[in-house]
Amino acid sequence: MADTLYSAAILRLKLAGEGAHRLAAPGGSATRVSPVCGSKIIADVTLADGHIAAVALDAAKACTLGQASAAVAAERALGADADALAATRRALAEFLAGTGETAPDGWAAFAPARAHRARHASILLPLDALMAAVEAAG
Numbered sequence: 001m002a003d004t005l006y007s008a009a010i011l012r013l014k015l016a017g018e019g020a021h022r023l024a025a026p027g028g029s030a031t032r033v034s035p036v037c038g039s040k041i042i043a044d045v046t047l048a049d050g051h052i053a054a055v056a057l058d059a060a061k062a063c064t065l066g067q068a069s070a071a072v073a074a075e076r077a078l079g080a081d082a083d084a085l086a087a088t089r090r091a092l093a094e095f096l097a098g099t100g101e102t103a104p105d106g107w108a109a110f111a112p113a114r115a116h117r118a119r120h121a122s123i124l125l126p127l128d129a130l131m132a133a134v135e136a137a138g
Helices: 008-017 064-077 082-097 108-115 117-137
Strands: 028-033 040-048 051-061
Touching: 008 064, 008 108, 028 117, 040 064, 040 117, 051 064, 051 117, 064 108, 064 117, 082 108, 082 117, 108 117
Parallel strands: none
Antiparallel strands: 028 040, 040 051
16 A cells, blocks of 8 residues: 555655745635544635735645645635635545546645545545635634
């Protein structure tokens, strides 16, 4: 399992997403914890006209998949609004569950996790935190 699930691409993303990245003065913040593994993600955002103008994800207490997903989410979130985040989360959840054929842009490296349902919550966690932070900022 570890060889397929934790590919070189996932490990590269993990390195990019690990650590405590926070905004000094966020417009909204939210913390989400995975009930499955205990991974914790804190999202900070500032909004401009309903779109994310600045984003930071603290993934220091997240698992490898959560940190990797946080790196993708942070990169893709700029300019997104609540509807775009929700659509990305829905598409990613469908992809992981096997009901969607293609991964959202940036999340293709998570294809091996499709066979590991217990890992899906960790991969979705950064998007859940971002959606809650946008709601808090709104």
